[in-house]
Amino acid sequence: MAREIKYYIVAANALPEIFVKVAEAKRMMQTGEADTVGAATKQVGISRSAFYKYKDAVQPFNDMKAEHIITFYCMLKDNTGVLSSVLSVFATSGANILTINQSIPTNGCAAVTISAETSGLAETLEKLMADVAAVDGVVRVEVLAG
Template sequence: MQNSDYLIVHKKILPEYFNQVIQARSLLENHEVETVTEAVKKVGISRNTYYRYKDYLFEISDNATSRTMTISLLLKDESGALTAVLQTLSKAQASVLTISQAIPVGGYATVLISLDISKMENTPDNLLKQLLKHSYVRKAQLDAIA
């Protein structure tokens, strides 16, 4: 049995507030509301519930041929670190859509990468584990999948 941090489950078996967290995030992303307070009030959950689960709940798109994944990485500020990450992504057949890198602070830089994973044979979880094997990757996190 493969040891993965991610599950795909039907929302029928989950508490309703999981769906409400996704609804609140959608309201914010679509600019239907301006603040988290407005979003959580509109869907009927607490701010605490929203912040507790917002980074862990994702909806999967029905369009399986154009799957996208967004990951955030914390990389050591070393020459070649981003290049090696991109090589790992390329070997996994993940096509880079966007890259956003922050200025390094305290020897580390935050990098946000959006990927087309429709041709990727590896699982998103295994890809993150491959990235974490590099000595310059301090953190690798799945932010969204659609």
Template sequence: MGKVKYLLVDMSILPEIYAKVVEANGYLQSGEATSASQAAKMAGISRSAYYKYKDKIFEYNEQGDDVTAINAKLIDNAGVLSSVMNELYLAGANILAVNQSIPVNNIADVSITVRLSQTDVSTEDLISKIKNIGGVKSAEIV
């Protein structure tokens, strides 16, 4: 089998079955459907049609481009990470994931994955604000 190739195609020109498969996948991901059979039925397609296309059709997510990782070194004091989270909240960032290492020499490495589509400040200003929080040794966008 050759290299997999992808196309970005307007859904309006595709057969309706493709949209129904995306709809069924949405039911499964949201938990509205507990099985592929139930999701296919809710979307109005046969189970066999769903299984034929389920691993080949994906909805394009425009928001994926604004996902950013912030790496920071924080002093192991109560409230430092909370203050960083609050600054992200105030900027309008959507926090997707937080990973923190066990502190070594009183410093913890933290990686925060955020979606910045609703932020009111530039990434440079956001990092600057985070760096000014007491207990933050460093912060950078990666």
């Protein structure tokens, strides 16, 4: 009979230091700050064996309430550079693109959904949407979720 796994949310300062260091080593590898497990574990001050022992059991909690993730829906003309121009508007505004999904164009247009973390916006959401709508080739832009 398989043992049921239970999960708990625990403040980092209540955890044994090894768990926090394993999470930090995993983060360093994901962001490219460390190229190997050996380099990451050396930088955080733990052994490779400790890392491998706990790596699958330790996951950082991403507080979604602290972030501002918004999914935008855009209808774009199937012209070269339109999506690139839209993404440039997001980058200039300070939004951090998380996902991009584009359908295969039909009737000269493609549906695109863009999820972005918007807590770093240098402008209002309304201004961002107006700037995207002003891009040549954008037929429609709206907020789907957020």
